[in-house]
Amino acid sequence: MLSIVFGLIAICLGLWGLSNYWWYIVDVFVGILPLFLIFGGFIAVLAGIRNTGLTAKMKDNNVNKTEAHEADEADETNT
Structure with a gap:
């Protein structure tokens, strides 16, 4: 009652x-x-990036760059 x-x-x-x-x-x-x-706007942009799959493409590009970098390092150590 008091509240x-x-x-x-x-x-x-x-x-x-x-x-x-x-x-x-x-x-x-x-x-x-x-x-x-x-x-x-920031939340809308993040939601749009998540829905379009750009995150997966960015991760794939980073993985490919890492693999290429590791392959270059392996070639340098072999020679």
């Missing part, structure tokens, strides 16, 4: 603060919006 009362008081104070200081809310939103866009 319900404190919850209702918190809601009332929040609505009062929102109605009296709405311009601060807008300023915070304007400041945080670009950060959300950057973060969301």
Whole structure:
């Protein structure tokens, strides 16, 4: 029961603060919006890379380069 009362008081104070200081809310939103866009864009790019299979291609290229490098080192030690 006590938590319900404190919850209702918190809601009332929040609505009062929102109605009296709405311009601060807008300023915070304007400041945080670009950060959300950057973060969301980063996640979208990572999801796109994962779905297109570029990760597997990058890993294959790294494996091929490593194998070629190891083969070059083996040739140098044999000569």
